[in-house]
Amino acid sequence: xxxxxxxxxxxxxxxxxxxxLFAGVVFNLYKRNADPIPPSLVLxxxxxxxxxxxxxxxxxxxxxxxxxxxxxxxxxxxxxxxxGVGSELARRIVEYREKRGGFKSTQELLKxxxxxxxxxxxxxxxxxxxxxxxxPPATAVxxxxxxxxxxxx
Numbered sequence: 001x002x003x004x005x006x007x008x009x010x011x012x013x014x015x016x017x018x019x020x021l022f023a024g025v026v027f028n029l030y031k032r033n034a035d036p037i038p039p040s041l042v043l044x045x046x047x048x049x050x051x052x053x054x055x056x057x058x059x060x061x062x063x064x065x066x067x068x069x070x071x072x073x074x075x076x077x078x079x080x081x082x083x084g085v086g087s088e089l090a091r092r093i094v095e096y097r098e099k100r101g102g103f104k105s106t107q108e109l110l111k112x113x114x115x116x117x118x119x120x121x122x123x124x125x126x127x128x129x130x131x132x133x134x135x136p137p138a139t140a141v142x143x144x145x146x147x148x149x150x151x152x153x
Contacts, residue, residue: 043135070130071109072102089114103129 005044006014071077071093089112095110097103106127109115115123 022079068126068128071106072097074131082126084119085123102131105129 069082076087076090076094080086080087081094085093092112092114093109100108103109106120106124106129108115108129109120109127111122
């Protein structure tokens with residue numbers, strides 16, 4: 001119907017415009033449905049070296065540039081940077097810490113599955129234990145609750 005009125009170049013331009021319109025609609029739908037990345041996740045992945053943002057020599061050993069890792073505050077990504085610690089072992093370290101309320105000493109790493117004396121010796125100079133983060137106070141169940149006659153059980 002309209003193909004007789006448009007030249008070959010006109011049809012190519014219209015096809016290109018239609019393709020761009022389609023791509024724009026798909027992109028817009030994707031952006032609306034995509035889950036935004038929480039800022040806390042982005043910030044937790046960014047680490048500034050202890051010495052600031054000064055440029056380090058590219059010849060330096062990357063293992064020596066790592067500052068010691070606090071076992072009571074380090075995330076999985078920080079723990080994975082330690083020698084011999086992969087994602088699974090880092091996850092187990094974090095799980096152990098959460099179950100026990102933090103580490104009391106680096107020696108306690110021996111209680112984490114997958115860490116033996118050799119691995120502990122490897123890690124000992126690269127980790128430290130700070131005071132565990134404060135735990136929220138536990139709420140007592142049933143305190144101040146009265147029964148049907150008004151007395152406290």
